[in-house]
Amino acid sequence: MARLFFALWPDAAARAALGRLAAEVSSRTGGRPVAAAKLHLTLVFLGEVDPARIPALASAAQGVAAEAFDLALDRLGAFARARVAWAGCERPPEKLLAMQAQLERRVRDAGFAPDDRPYAAHLTLARRARAPLAPERVDPVTWRVATFALVESVPGEGTYRTLAEWALEPEKTKGRA
Ligand code: 2AM
Numbered sequence: 001m002a003r004l005f006f007a008l009w010p011d012a013a014a015r016a017a018l019g020r021l022a023a024e025v026s027s028r029t030g031g032r033p034v035a036a037a038k039l040h041l042t043l044v045f046l047g048e049v050d051p052a053r054i055p056a057l058a059s060a061a062q063g064v065a066a067e068a069f070d071l072a073l074d075r076l077g078a079f080a081r082a083r084v085a086w087a088g089c090e091r092p093p094e095k096l097l098a099m100q101a102q103l104e105r106r107v108r109d110a111g112f113a114p115d116d117r118p119y120a121a122h123l124t125l126a127r128r129a130r131a132p133l134a135p136e137r138v139d140p141v142t143w144r145v146a147t148f149a150l151v152e153s154v155p156g157e158g159t160y161r162t163l164a165e166w167a168l169e170p171e172k173t174k175g176r177a
Contacts, residue, residue: 001048003153006061006103007040008071009162010123014143015039018073018087021138022125025076025085030130038160041071041123043148044104045115053112054163057150060106061166064148066099068168072140073123080132086122087141096121096145099168103148 010018019036026033049057073087089096100119107114149165 002051002054003155004046004049004054004057004163005151005153006043006046006107007149007151008043008145009040009147009149010141011143014073014141017141018123018125021076021087021141025133026126026129028131029078029085029126029133031083031085031126031128033126034124039123039125040151040160041121043100044107046107046112047115049112054150056110057107057112058164060110060112061103061148061150061164063106064099064103064166064168066102066168067095067171068144068146069093069095069171070142071096071145072142073138074140075135075137076125076133077122077135078129078133079122083127083129083132084124085126085129085133086124087138088120088122090137092121099148 015036018039022033022039071093073089075088075090076085077088078085104114145168147165147167150163152161152163154161
């Protein structure tokens with residue numbers, strides 16, 4: 001079985017900025033920073049999947065029709081019970097929520113049973129926080145979301161491996177009024 005999820009990878013500049021935030025948040029909460037190479041924003045968490053079903057997942061992803069968008073992570077928050085500190089959005093962009101909902105629906109229609117809690121867009125910065133982080137605004141860390149990925153969490157290695165990646169459509173230019 002393979003432990004899989006769909007995610008957004010930050011670009012290099014955002015990854016560096018988020019790595020700095022992860023270090024800062026960890027020192028404040030006594031948690032363990034997520035390694036910079038592992039920082040990601042989950043779209044749909046699948047859990048353990050038979051590798052033979054990966055092509056079905058890929059074709060569900062392939063059919064997603066959504067436009068590229070800018071994502072700005074502008075706040076910190078915590079899941080106190082999970083002891084996680086994260087970066088998220090004061091107001092998640094509509095385009096993120098729409099593409100996430102579309103991907104999740106397509107994955108369900110393909111017969112998978114992803115986590116069914118309401119989607120909470122967040123990028124985990126630190127785990128095993130000893131103290132919950134109070135919500136706060138931060139200078140936005142922004143990147144252009146032009147692709148999304150199917151990622152495997154490799155047991156033992158503690159690494160993430162991108163299995164496949166799909167491009168979003170170029171943003172349609174808005175007409176002037
Ligand atoms: P987390 O960062 O909040 O722990 C790989 O484990 C990714 O999938 C992480 O982003 C993790 O979220 C997320 N994840 C793990 N278990 C999950 C679950 N049951 N439901 C939703 N997302 C989950």
